[in-house]
Amino acid sequence: MKPMPFDYARATDVPDALAALADAEAGVRVMAGGQSLVPMLNLRLATFPRVVDISKVAELRERGETADAVTLGACVTHGEIEDGEAPEPAAGLMRHVASGIAYRAVRNRGTIGGSASLADASADWVTTLLALGARFVIRGPDGEREVAAPDMFLAPYFTAMTDQELLVRIVVPKTSRDATWGYYKVTRRSGEYGLTIGAVILDPARDRASVVLGAASRTPLACTATAAALRGAPRWTDALEAALRVAVAEDLARGDRPFEPHEAIMVETTILRAATQALGVS
Amino acid sequence: MKVSFTLNGEAITADVEPRTSLADLVRGEHRCTSVHLGCEHGVCGACTVLIDGKIARSCITLAVALDGTAVTTLEGFEGDALMDRLREAFRAHHGLQCGYCTPGMLITAHDLIRRKGALSEAALRQGLAGNICRCTGYAGIVAAVAAAMDEHGDTARAAAIAAE
Incomplete structure (x- = not known):
C-alpha cells in the first residue's frame, strides 16, 4: 500500500502555509502529525496533488495560559498533553483524554489541531473540546477569526474552516479548581475510535454542567437536558438517576438521527457512567 | 527530495519521493530489516521505531518530514x-x-x-x-x-x- 505520488512542501511559518493554501484549484492538503492523513493516503482513500507540512512551524507548537484559559497551538501533540507538557485547563480531563487516544506511537506525532481540523465525528478531541467550550482561532487570507466549538464541527470531516484557512490555536476556558469530570468511551478494542463517548464536566463553583455525547451521530451532541438535570446535583441518588434517564431520552430525541433500541441503551449507559464518574461514584 | 537525518547514530542523506515512508526508506535502502511492515496504515505496530527518542509508526511517517531528526530502529539498540x-x-x-x-x-x-x-x-x-x-x-x-x-x-x- 503506497500513496499516489504527491508534492511535498514544509511550511516555515503560518504565512508560508497560508500562501501554499491560497490557490483553491491546487488541491493542497495540510499535514500536521499525519497520523490520519498518511493512512488515508496509503489506503488511497484520499489523494492530494500537494501536501503542506506544518508540523515544524514554531508558532503552532506554542502553548500558554492566562488566568481563565489555556491556549494550545494546533501542532501540540496528544503525547505532550498526556505528559503534562501543556497547561491543563480542566482538572486533568485533557490529560486523561489524551492518554486514551489511539496508541503512544500515534500520540507522539498526532496533534490536537489536526484532530480538530479533520473533525472525525468519533474523535476524542471533537467531543471533549465541545464539552469544554473551546474556541478555535483560525487564520486565512482575510486575517484571523475565532469560532466557538458549537459552530466549528458542522458534519463528519466538515468544519467551519474553508480550504484556504488554517487552525492556528485552540483556546480552552479553565474550569474552577474543584470541578469534576467523567469520560467514558466504548470501544471494541483499546485504542480504537469510540463507538460512543460520554463527556461530563461539573463545575458547581460556576454553576455550570456540560454533557456531550460523542461518536454516536454525525456531530457530537450537546446534551443540554442532561446537563440541566446534573447542575447542582450534590451526589448520585436513585431520584437523580431517574431524572437523568428522562433527560437523556429528551436529548437523544434531538439528535440528528433516530437510535436503534440497542444503540439507545449503549448511549444512555455511556452518559450515565460518565455522570457517575463525575459525581465520584465508583 | 533530499532529506538528511541520523539513522542509528549515523548521518544519512537520501533522495526520496515525498510519498516514501520512513519504513520503506530504512528497510529498503539501509537494510534495517528489523522494521517490519504488517498493515502499512498505522494499526499493527510492527514498524515501530524511535524518532528523536519517541516511539512512532514508520509506515505512516513520511521520510521527507524527518529532516534533522534522529531515527533509531531495533538495530540501534545494540548494547542497551x-x-x-x-x-x-x-x-x-x-x-x-x-x-x-x-x-x-x-x-x-x-x-x-x-x-x-x-x-x-x-x-x-x-x-x-x-x-x-x-x-x-x-x-x-x-x-x-x-x-x-x-x-x-x-x-x-x-x-x-x-x-x-
Whole structure:
C-alpha cells in the first residue's frame, strides 16, 4: 500500500502555509502529525496533488495560559498533553483524554489541531473540546477569526474552516479548581475510535454542567437536558438517576438521527457512567 | 527530495519521493530489516521505531518530514542494557513465535518501561495494545515484559504478573 505520488512542501511559518493554501484549484492538503492523513493516503482513500507540512512551524507548537484559559497551538501533540507538557485547563480531563487516544506511537506525532481540523465525528478531541467550550482561532487570507466549538464541527470531516484557512490555536476556558469530570468511551478494542463517548464536566463553583455525547451521530451532541438535570446535583441518588434517564431520552430525541433500541441503551449507559464518574461514584 | 537525518547514530542523506515512508526508506535502502511492515496504515505496530527518542509508526511517517531528526530502529539498540534484558526475557518466557511483531513489541516495551517503570498487568497490556501479534502469543509477551520490568525496578509487582 503506497500513496499516489504527491508534492511535498514544509511550511516555515503560518504565512508560508497560508500562501501554499491560497490557490483553491491546487488541491493542497495540510499535514500536521499525519497520523490520519498518511493512512488515508496509503489506503488511497484520499489523494492530494500537494501536501503542506506544518508540523515544524514554531508558532503552532506554542502553548500558554492566562488566568481563565489555556491556549494550545494546533501542532501540540496528544503525547505532550498526556505528559503534562501543556497547561491543563480542566482538572486533568485533557490529560486523561489524551492518554486514551489511539496508541503512544500515534500520540507522539498526532496533534490536537489536526484532530480538530479533520473533525472525525468519533474523535476524542471533537467531543471533549465541545464539552469544554473551546474556541478555535483560525487564520486565512482575510486575517484571523475565532469560532466557538458549537459552530466549528458542522458534519463528519466538515468544519467551519474553508480550504484556504488554517487552525492556528485552540483556546480552552479553565474550569474552577474543584470541578469534576467523567469520560467514558466504548470501544471494541483499546485504542480504537469510540463507538460512543460520554463527556461530563461539573463545575458547581460556576454553576455550570456540560454533557456531550460523542461518536454516536454525525456531530457530537450537546446534551443540554442532561446537563440541566446534573447542575447542582450534590451526589448520585436513585431520584437523580431517574431524572437523568428522562433527560437523556429528551436529548437523544434531538439528535440528528433516530437510535436503534440497542444503540439507545449503549448511549444512555455511556452518559450515565460518565455522570457517575463525575459525581465520584465508583 | 533530499532529506538528511541520523539513522542509528549515523548521518544519512537520501533522495526520496515525498510519498516514501520512513519504513520503506530504512528497510529498503539501509537494510534495517528489523522494521517490519504488517498493515502499512498505522494499526499493527510492527514498524515501530524511535524518532528523536519517541516511539512512532514508520509506515505512516513520511521520510521527507524527518529532516534533522534522529531515527533509531531495533538495530540501534545494540548494547542497551534494558533492551538486552527484554531480549533475554522474550527468549525465556516464549515472548515470540513467528517473530514478525517482535521488533515493534521490543521497542514499545522498552519505551513503556523507560517512561513508566513498574506497571500493573492491566496497564502493561494497555501499553502494548497498539502492537498486534497475529500468533496471539500475548501471554508470553506480557510475561516477558513483566520479567524485564522486574529486573528494571519494582520486583514484587512484576513477579506477580509474570507468574500469571
